Amino acid sequence: MKIAVIGFGTVGSGVVEVFYKNRDKIENKAGCELDVKYIVDIRDLSASPYADKWTKDFNDVLNDPEVGVVVETMGGINPAYDFSKRSLLAGKHVVTSNKELVAAHGAEFIAIAKEKNVNYLFEASVGGGIPLLHPLYQCLGAGDVTAVAGILNGTTNFIMTRMIEDGMSFEDALKLAQDNGFAERNPAADVEGHDACRKIAILTSLVYGKHVYPDEVHTEGITEIKAADVAAASAAGCAIKLIGRVEKTDNGLVAMVAPSVLKKTSPLGNISDVYNGVLVRGSDLGDVMFYGKGAGKAPTASAVLSDVIDAVSAGGNIRKLGWVDAAHDTLIDYRNDNTAVMIRVAACDKEKAVELFGCEKEIEGVEDYAFFTPVLNGYKLEELKEKAKEQGVELLCALRVLDY
Ligand code: HSE
Numbered sequence: 125m126k127i128a129v130i131g132f133g134t135v136g137s138g139v140v141e142v143f144y145k146n147r148d149k150i151e152n153k154a155g156c157e158l159d160v161k162y163i164v165d166i167r168d169l170s171a172s173p174y175a176d177k178w179t180k181d182f183n184d185v186l187n188d189p190e191v192g193v194v195v196e197t198m199g200g201i202n203p204a205y206d207f208s209k210r211s212l213l214a215g216k217h218v219v220t221s222n223k224e225l226v227a228a229h230g231a232e233f234i235a236i237a238k239e240k241n242v243n244y245l246f247e248a249s250v251g252g253g254i255p256l257l258h259p260l261y262q263c264l265g266a267g268d269v270t271a272v273a274g275i276l277n278g279t280t281n282f283i284m285t286r287m288i289e290d291g292m293s294f295e296d297a298l299k300l301a302q303d304n305g306f307a308e309r310n311p312a313a314d315v316e317g318h319d320a321c322r323k324i325a326i327l328t329s330l331v332y333g334k335h336v337y338p339d340e341v342h343t344e345g346i347t348e349i350k351a352a353d354v355a356a357a358s359a360a361g362c363a364i365k366l367i368g369r370v371e372k373t374d375n376g377l378v379a380m381v382a383p384s385v386l387k388k389t390s391p392l393g394n395i396s397d398v399y400n401g402v403l404v405r406g407s408d409l410g411d412v413m414f415y416g417k418g419a420g421k422a423p424t425a426s427a428v429l430s431d432v433i434d435a436v437s438a439g440g441n442i443r444k445l446g447w448v449d450a451a452h453d454t455l456i457d458y459r460n461d462n463t464a465v466m467i468r469v470a471a472c473d474k475e476k477a478v479e480l481f482g483c484e485k486e487i488e489g490v491e492d493y494a495f496f497t498p499v500l501n502g503y504k505l506e507e508l509k510e511k512a513k514e515q516g517v518e519l520l521c522a523l524r525v526l527d528y
Contacts, residue, residue, distance in 0.1 A: 125154075125436055126161035128185040130207055131198030132169060132178075134305060135221045135248070136426030139195055140174055150429060154436040161191060182207050186214055193432055196220040204333025212236045212244060217435035218364055221248035221424050227322035230333035234446035235440030245431035245442050250276065251400050252325040254416035255430070260404065261330055261445045267406040269331050273369035273528040274402035275395050276323040279314040280346050280366040285396045286381075287354050288363055294349070304398075307423070316345035317366060317381040324368030327402070328379055331370070334450035336379065341368075342458035344382040353521045356468050356494035357385050360487045363393045367526060376456035385466045385525045392528045403528045426499070459502030464525040466495040473517045480508050490519060 129136050169178040194211040198204045226246045237244035279301045286297035313319045321343040328336040357364050362385045370379040386393035395401040400418025417423040469477045474493040487494040
């Protein structure tokens with residue numbers, strides 16, 4: 125069977141390189157001979173060692189009956205949407221690392237794949253090289269999953285780690301992440317939380333069986349986090365991490381992405397650098413952790429190729445992994461959550477802030493004044509923030525405290 129790789133960027137070129145490096149092993153596991161026949165890219169690849177496979181025309185792939193698997197590693201919605209849809213409709217398996225596309229159109233593609241008796245697989249879209257979606261779907265399906273929380277973006281975790289451990293500025297740490305090839309082309313997708321948002325939307329859809337769209341997930345990024353916030357958290361033995369989470373509350377499912385305060389010794393709090401971690405909390409299961417490299421060329425390529433093996437070796441069977449489409453009503457308002465909050469204010473605002481929010485614990489050894497509130501409901505927190513504003517109390521930071 126022949127493979128076509130659409131998009132020869134970091135992940136696409138990684139897929140081709142890792143394929144040829146491990147070809148024997150991959151063919152063995154797939155149970156058939158495999159080769160990359162086409163690499164589709166609008167850029168000139170005539171100088172590449174794979175120039176003989178290069179075409180600019182996606183129709184070459186579509187019209188070639190030898191191509192059974194299309195690997196879509198272009199990223200973005202267009203033209204990846206069109207190419208993926210036409211490939212599935214033509215009866216070809218599609219394997220992707222494109223989280224933006226899966227988060228926006230996953231349900232539609234899963235339904236087409238089912239109808240055409242092929243696979244639409246996207247293990248690499250969340251957690252890079254970490255085997256996450258398949259185990260989650262297959263092994264945890266029996267129990268009641270009460271929460272999924274994760275460090276889902278390697279770039280922001282790298283940035284936060286450099287801020288925590290080296291005292292680097294946000295800008296310098298972002299530059300370093302970009303130089304290392306972790307960050308998205310547009311760093312806003314990472315630092316404003318959109319990438320993590322897409323990933324928690326995919327996880328939520330997978331775990332709860334209904335498509336949750338990214339615009340349903342309240343999202344805050346890390347751009348406003350100051351060195352003083354990091355220092356205050358550190359003084360309390362905590363770290364600030366960008367956490368994507370979905371939780372079952374008494375009223376329904378709540379999901380959000382936000383910089384959050386975690387104990388440095390906790391499962392997610394001690395995950396550093398570009399590593400990702402996802403904690404799944406089940407009523408019968410307790411806590412289960414998935415951990416590994418969430419970004420980078422070879423780990424992501426490795427997850428893509430595992431899906432290629434899976435698609436091909438399914439022997440005509442379609443994988444059940446997926447979910448159905450849904451109206452925008454799977455989640456309830458994010459303010460239904462209940463957490464303590466780490467507040468930082470100028471020393472002169474101390475009394476007023478404590479009176480308003482209530483102080484469970486002061487944080488000692490910080491420049492301004494910082495403290496933890498008791499557990500507050502999200503609506504209450506919003507009301508108190510509004511009151512603080514009215515009373516002229518400037519909140520230098522107000523971050524939710526999580527126990528993951
Ligand atoms: N920019 C993403 C990250 C790449 O930093 O996690 C992997 O999805």
